[in-house]
Amino acid sequence: MAFATGLRVVGDESRRKYLQSTDEAERTQYKEDWTQMKVKMGTALGEDVPSLQGAAKIMHTTDAVEEATELLKKLLPEMVRFEASLEELELSKDGGS
Template sequence: MARGLQARLEESADLIRSPTSPVPVTARSVMLDRAENLLHDHYGGKEYWDTRRSMVFAKHLRAVGDEFRSKYLNSTDEADRIPFEEDWTKMKVKLGSSLGGPYLAVHLRRKDFIWGHREDVPSLDGAVKKIRSLMKTHQLDKVFVATDAVRKGPAPLDSVTPSITRVTEEHTQGLRKGRAGSVSLPERFFIGTSVSTFSFRIHEEREILGLDPRTTYNRFCGDLEEACEQPTHWKVAY
């Protein structure tokens, strides 16, 4: 029988070890769902970053992402000066030493964020305006957009560039969320969505890979948001 518990890291460890724990002592495996929550009290510390740097995309996911980058975005690790080792805990990269691919990457949440965080999430028209501005500022003519926006008729995002290629499962055999991450982290400039866990993970991966923080910690602002505070820069603790 599967049972759940909700607690901090130290409390969870005690519960698992205890004879009276809701987790049977005969269990051979324990799954920690959303383990980042267990490390909340240690966020930004060495223990957190040691754990975070131990997480690397599986080889078959990286292969899909690398093929997509090369085919559609003119991007490779070598050309983009992106360091890579199978074990990220062995990497210590100087910030700003990595260049990033010649494209803008966007993570734009919609759906529940439209009503749950409506003040700091832009309209699609507002997002398009910001994307165009960033492409012009950074002299980029390609943009990769990861979004859960529902498509009904012509989408405003289609107007970002004169010629846009809509990537479907036929192109990549399913470039879904996990695989999108492997595309969205080595770009020249990244902009995400406020308080989005997925955007946070991209921040961390770009930090580990040594990309310039000024090109990493950015988010969209709401159309009427006056004080648009940008994400906090969390440095890797080695």
């Protein structure tokens, strides 16, 4: 899936700042021209989709709705919830278009 450039910048910065995660470290190299992305299945880290309880064990940040956030807080007290700044919201609009 290709995301808007502005969303990628915000997401990459949040990953780096809060999760010490980068495309290089996670082996999720990205090219602006998605047609040029040739990724071999199984090369990126963290490709499995866990249960909610399993995700809570590895998850450290979210932008989930309030109800899901409350459940996650119980399962993962150290969780950090991502909230876009007013500037980021204005820049990316609804859905990052």
